[in-house]
Amino acid sequence: MALGFVESGMRLGLGTGSTASWFVRLLAEKVEAGLDVVGVPTSEATAALARELGVKLTTLEEVDGLDLTVDGADEFDPALNLVKGGGGALLREKIVAADSARMIVVADESKRVAALGAFPLPIEVVTFGSGATLRAITGTARDLGLTGSLVFRQAKDGSRFVTDQGNWIVDASFRQISAPEALAPALAAIPGVVEHGLFVGLASCVILAGREGVERIDAPSAVDA
Numbered sequence: 001m002a003l004g005f006v007e008s009g010m011r012l013g014l015g016t017g018s019t020a021s022w023f024v025r026l027l028a029e030k031v032e033a034g035l036d037v038v039g040v041p042t043s044e045a046t047a048a049l050a051r052e053l054g055v056k057l058t059t060l061e062e063v064d065g066l067d068l069t070v071d072g073a074d075e076f077d078p079a080l081n082l083v084k085g086g087g088g089a090l091l092r093e094k095i096v097a098a099d100s101a102r103m104i105v106v107a108d109e110s111k112r113v114a115a116l117g118a119f120p121l122p123i124e125v126v127t128f129g130s131g132a133t134l135r136a137i138t139g140t141a142r143d144l145g146l147t148g149s150l151v152f153r154q155a156k157d158g159s160r161f162v163t164d165q166g167n168w169i170v171d172a173s174f175r176q177i178s179a180p181e182a183l184a185p186a187l188a189a190i191p192g193v194v195e196h197g198l199f200v201g202l203a204s205c206v207i208l209a210g211r212e213g214v215e216r217i218d219a220p221s222a223v224d225a
């Protein structure tokens with residue numbers, strides 16, 4: 001269904017993760033059949049997949065903004081605020097989504113929540129001074145009534161996970177984030193925080209695949225999504 005939003009000539013943001021990779025695969029079939037689009041990948045993994053499947057790639061330096069980004073999410077709430085970054089690509093994902101006229105999230109029912117936060121919030125931090133950054137995150141969260149463990153993400157081999165931008169990710173288990181619109185700017189203002197996985201007001205709609213079929217949920221503020 002997300003493919004229904006794509007038209008020839010569009011500049012697309014290509015998300016990261018298992019769900020987004022299905023979109024890239026379906027897009028590649030359309031490209032093979034003649035659809036003319038270019039994509040900006042949100043991770044090295046998505047770039048490799050798109051190249052392998054013959055989807056033309058570009059960069060945000062070469063185009064003047066994007067028409068549409070299609071990406072997955074770890075959680076979405078009724079206002080279509082998101083937690084993203086389970087795949088470690090939140091920084092590029094947010095840059096790409098923010099430069100897109102529209103962001104469509106593809107997800108299944110397991111990602112729908114009443115309030116964000118059961119999925120640990122990924123926060124990308126600079127390696128230098130990470131101890132100070134963690135203390136600042138803890139203090140900022142506490143000021144907003146949030147407590148919980150902060151852990152550095154590990155790679156599958158047990159080493160510290162390093163993002164495509166060379167940073168680390170801290171997963172913050174706040175359990176329930178009742179005011180994402182307050183937490184988002186507070187985290188972004190901490191020195192050492194590069195970006196966080198709260199996507200507030202960026203998603204235009206969610207395409208939800210469930211047992212009953214496919215449902216489209218528009219953001220409450222969306223006028224033309």
Ligand SMILES: O=C(CO)[C@H](O)[C@H](O)COP(=O)(O)O
Pocket residue numbers: 015016017018019020071072073074083084085086087088089090093
């Ligand atoms: O934010 C992401 C990657 O950084 C993904 O979109 C998110 O983790 C969902 O992934 P999946 O579709 O594999 O469940």
